[in-house]
Amino acid sequence: MATASIHIPVAHQVPRATAEPWVVRWLLIGFALAFLGLFLFLPLAAVFAQAFERGVSAYLASFRDPDAQAAIRLTLLTAAIVVPLNLVFGIAAAWAIAKFEFRGKSVLITLIDLPFAVSPVISGLIYVLLFGLRGWLGPWLDAHDIKIIFAVPGIVLATLFVTCPLVARELIPLMQAQGTEEEEAAVVLGAHGWQTFFRVTLPNIKWGVLYGVILCNARAMGEFGAVSVVSGHIRGLTNTMTLHVEILYNEYNFVGAFAVASLLTLLALVTLGAKTLVEWQTRRRSTDAGGDEAEPKPVAVTAPVAVTGE
Numbered sequence: 001m002a003t004a005s006i007h008i009p010v011a012h013q014v015p016r017a018t019a020e021p022w023v024v025r026w027l028l029i030g031f032a033l034a035f036l037g038l039f040l041f042l043p044l045a046a047v048f049a050q051a052f053e054r055g056v057s058a059y060l061a062s063f064r065d066p067d068a069q070a071a072i073r074l075t076l077l078t079a080a081i082v083v084p085l086n087l088v089f090g091i092a093a094a095w096a097i098a099k100f101e102f103r104g105k106s107v108l109i110t111l112i113d114l115p116f117a118v119s120p121v122i123s124g125l126i127y128v129l130l131f132g133l134r135g136w137l138g139p140w141l142d143a144h145d146i147k148i149i150f151a152v153p154g155i156v157l158a159t160l161f162v163t164c165p166l167v168a169r170e171l172i173p174l175m176q177a178q179g180t181e182e183e184e185a186a187v188v189l190g191a192h193g194w195q196t197f198f199r200v201t202l203p204n205i206k207w208g209v210l211y212g213v214i215l216c217n218a219r220a221m222g223e224f225g226a227v228s229v230v231s232g233h234i235r236g237l238t239n240t241m242t243l244h245v246e247i248l249y250n251e252y253n254f255v256g257a258f259a260v261a262s263l264l265t266l267l268a269l270v271t272l273g274a275k276t277l278v279e280w281q282t283r284r285r286s287t288d289a290g291g292d293e294a295e296p297k298p299v300a301v302t303a304p305v306a307v308t309g310e
Helices: 022-051 056-062 066-099 105-117 120-131 138-143 152-178 181-188 193-222 225-231 241-250 254-294
Strands: 002-009 300-307
Touching (some): 056 254, 066 254, 120 152, 152 193, 152 225, 193 254, 241 254
């Protein structure tokens, strides 16, 4: 009895979900592009068209306004304070939740998600009730000449509240997926806590950290609801860029309003580009780490065939 082997090719069947007629595919693509054009690209074009309606000179003159410059400085200052604080808090919270088991873990996760469930206007109102002149701590703050509401600290606190989950929520699933094996191996080899964090954990989450920082910075610069409640709308002092746009628009200064809004639009585009770059880099690293497993190969099945002869 002799045996022989044959190769049976595995047929690659196209899933029916991607085998629709070309008319259906083009209709869906056209509908998606029309939707994006109407609700995304057209508003972006309208912002820049209104900003440059009276020419480049009028556009640039809008930024020579001292109130506009003060609003830009305050927005940058708020982001410069809020983003590093959220970065430290987000990494610490994600590290604790993903790498350790402790009592109250679910409570901590719920508290991190709380700003997602609370309206920004309500969060700003909470700070007014706490630190306002008639709030719980208002009389004590007034007696010590400490101003939080209608001042820069109130704007920073309100922005910090609405942005605090962004970095943590970006890192928690990433660190949970990575597990604790590498950290445990580092501890077994003699590394202490900070060495384990800086040499093992941080290099593995650096792209997730950058992604969270990008989202946090964009939200901090574009926040309106919470900041509007605690700012007091004082020109040149407590107006951020979003509040300055509202004031200019209400005064029918459309060129100035859309000129400042164009900066926020550019920020959104830069954020989108940075986000895309980080996602591409993350996918590339995942593909490189996966090696040959990332590319599916044809499967050959070898079956023995009995050959009999007399």
